Amino acid sequence: MTPTTPVASITGTGLWNAPEVITNEELVASFNEYARLQNEANAAAIARGEIAALTPSSVEFIEKASGIRRRYVIDRKGVLDPQRMRPYFAPRPNEEISLQAEICLSASRDALAMAGRDAADIDLLILACANMQRPYPAMAIEVQQALGTSGYAYDMNVACSSATFGIEQAANAIRAGTARAVLVVSPEITSAHLDWRDRDSHFIFGDVCTAVVVEDAARATAPGRFDILGTRLATRFSNNIRNNAGFLSRCEDIDRDAHDQLFVQEGRKVFKEVCPMVVEHIGGHLAQLGLTPQGVARYWLHQANLNMNQFIARKLLGSDPSLERAPVILDEYANTASAGSIIAFHRHRDGLADGDIGVICSFGAGYSVGCVVVRRVN
Template sequence: MQPDFHPVISATGLFTPTESISNAELVGSFNAYVERHNAANAAAIAAGEVEALQPSSVEFIEKASGIKARYVMSKEPVLDPATMEPRIAERDDDEMSIMAEIGIKAARQALDRAGRDAADVDAVLCAASNMQRPYPAMAIEIQQGLGIDGFAFDMNVACSSATFGIQTAADYVRAGNARSVLVVSPEITSGHLNWRDRDSHFIFGDVATAVLVEDSSIAPTPHWDILGTKLKTVFSNNIRNNFGFLNRADPGSRDTPDKLFVQEGRKVFKEVVPMVSALILEEAERLRIDPAKLRRLWLHQANAGMNRLIAQRVLGHEADEDESPTVLDTYGNTSSAGSIIAFHLNSDDLEAGDEGLICSFGAGYSVGTVFVKRHA
């Protein structure tokens, strides 16, 4: 008879860049760019041939998103009105890549918190929205850097990559194919953001997270039992990025904005909120969990308004900061890492028996739910 394996979350890790950009700094840079653009195109604007750009404001950003600051790997070039994008030097092939470097830092913290040695890990999944290169896989480089003897691969489900990675890792554990799996999400999202677009220039930040998923028989105490996971995807063009190896357009050019992050924000809000809420409630019912009694929701950190509505539909009342903590204000949208940051920073205070939900949602559309229970 095959042994009965139970996946748990043993620990998490977080790498945060040292540099942060406040809304005031970002608005100052953006508005300087707007002034330059409008001055350089004054005649064409007057003739109706070119549309004048509109300035941004701190109030506009905070009302639209709830974001107040974001961490980045390359601050000065982003704030330079003549550049307005990160400048991260390419490394030689025999040097460790930057995504692997920050992913390893988060992974090592997760291993340390679990009291686990890298030699104990069987697999590494690099689950992130934007990979630095197609191959060799970022996950294999992280595996090499950590000294793990096993297997590794990359996966991309945009903002839901981490939760999809957690279910994949949990499935490996359930099947007995691995006892310990690292899900690493290095998100350098500043590289795919159009810092010249008023409607989106404030959204993203950089970070790396790691989640150690293991069989309960080897997990440390305390840990988090994975009660159930549920994934869902529905195709939509409302969040898109067309940059890839089949095109050579400069992603920083205003003539090719589709090669960077683009979205129809209002449509996303209208369509994603009910889809996410319904999936959470359906899965809670299947698991015989009373959603109103969930101790905490660690939701995807994309938009404060979306989280507020989703939490209200799940819990049945307006959630406070304790029930649905926010890291969006200081980290910005960090794609797949957002819900993991919220969990990492706001879970140690829960008691044995408390149940909660890690949930992400984003481009695809994609939704991932991970119901967990604190185990003493």
């Protein structure tokens, strides 16, 4: 989408932080105890060479390889219990609001307040995230009811790119005249899809929810809003980030806790293949809009890996970016799937002059890349 005059504006953003924190030190201590217990239980098979002993994780590796220092989670007790290694969520009756719908509420209300809108002003709610709590009824419709938004609502999933793809759908609905104000909510309960027993990835994710209000630019009044100058999406199939859990799993007689029913990735391959794709995608999108990477005041990039973001920004700008120009939140939040670039945007949206250009860019499983180019209106 490349409008000559902006069709849609981002007028509000909101953020919900999960209530508990796990530091790398705590995470590694629990993983290493899990590994010790497993090795003790399997000592004979390990001695016979039938299975490999588990090797310990390390805080130094995690910080050097990813830049992640801590993460917010809904339940730390279950994750850190070496006998359990997954969060504990109490089942709820159907009459009670679902956990995933509940975490949407405060982020959404904060985004609406920033936009100066009531829930009833929203005529489309898109719930865009990497994992849905259930197939139906749509999570979005439950959130629509809980907030009191109007019109219609639907779920969509493009893994880590769900939020930026959702923003494009919001702008398209506004252009088509089917909505005037859209709420894009991304409740990411990544702690439930992460295999906390897997040394290669146990440090990667955290829980969060973000919300974005996108409005018809002609009706937008909120100060400090961002006109959307263009959106550009791309996908290319890859098995390098994959989760096989689905409604066929029970018919395939698969253990729901098996490794491949959770997040699995070839991290190094992802790094090598996705970085050039993102550089080309952002560069091409800016050129299409008559802009240059140097002309961008702020890059709110997907937050999976610090080295990845530095590589991408360096390729675009020709030098290392300042933290002000390419803000980092993954040290505090870890990878929060589709919410990462939106958290960066929400937390680092101030300090821009009227007319300054910014890029929100997500990338991840699919592969998928979503780029939203915005211009600050003070």
